[in-house]
Amino acid sequence: MKNTRRCPKCGGSDIIRGTTAVNGAYDKLQAGVFKAARTDRWVCCGCGYCELWVAQESLEGLKEFWGSPEGDGP
Numbered sequence: 001m002k003n004t005r006r007c008p009k010c011g012g013s014d015i016i017r018g019t020t021a022v023n024g025a026y027d028k029l030q031a032g033v034f035k036a037a038r039t040d041r042w043v044c045c046g047c048g049y050c051e052l053w054v055a056q057e058s059l060e061g062l063k064e065f066w067g068s069p070e071g072d073g074p
């Protein structure tokens with residue numbers, strides 16, 4: 001949806017983006033010792049389907065903090 005601006009479930013184009021704050025535990029993804037990644041919710045207002053995307057600015061921090069999927073993590 002972020003890239004196509006179209007809902008993959010219902011085909012609707014009534015899409016909104018909500019930026020999530022760091023306070024929601026569900027959306028909190030550690031991107032450093034004192035840093036959490038910023039995430040965006042893309043929601044289809046036609047059917048309610050939603051996607052969760054990590055903001056571009058947080059990707060590098062995530063990579064550094066978590067390492068590769070094969071590692072043991074932080």
Ligand SMILES: [Zn+2]
Nearest residue numbers: 007010044047
């Ligand atoms: Zn939809």
